[in-house]
Amino acid sequence: MMYKSYTVEEAKKKLEYYCAYQERCHDEVFQKLKELNMIPQAIDIIIVYLIENNFLNEERFACSFARGKFRIKQWGKKRITNELKARNISNYNINKALKEIPEEEYFETFQKLVAKEWEGNPESNIRKKKKKIMDFLLRKGYESNIVLDAVYSLPEK
Structure with a gap:
């Protein structure tokens, strides 16, 4: 079975769209790049590029996630915290995200x-x-x- 291979530039473009469509956490982007069969060095380059160009921002992701899950699904703070921890979000960003809920x-x-x-x-x-x-x-x-x-x-x- 043949796997399509992507250049770093092609993968960057794909991931720009992926991140622009919806806020993503680093884990989701990392998984997506693995699915594209990118090598670890390329993954690092692309993730740094996405962060530097503000496509990927863990704090923004955490805040958006917390607001959305609270307003749409009416989740409590413990569930939101656990879900963010499962996505390897830092405690700093989790605390910042919880402050988004009045x-x-x-x-x-x-x-x-x-x-x-x-x-x-x-x-x-x-x-x-x-x-x-x-x-x-x-x-x-x-x-x-x-x-x-x-x-x-x-x-x-």
């Missing part, structure tokens, strides 16, 4: 999720219902202390 909006979204789950859950056993809501909120990545507070404040009937 506290007030964070708690407002959290409260709406609690209310929506409470209303929408058909479970008649209150303890089971609370457990399901708690599990849901923890999966979403909300901090256990606020999840417990919210679930304990739900009505008993």
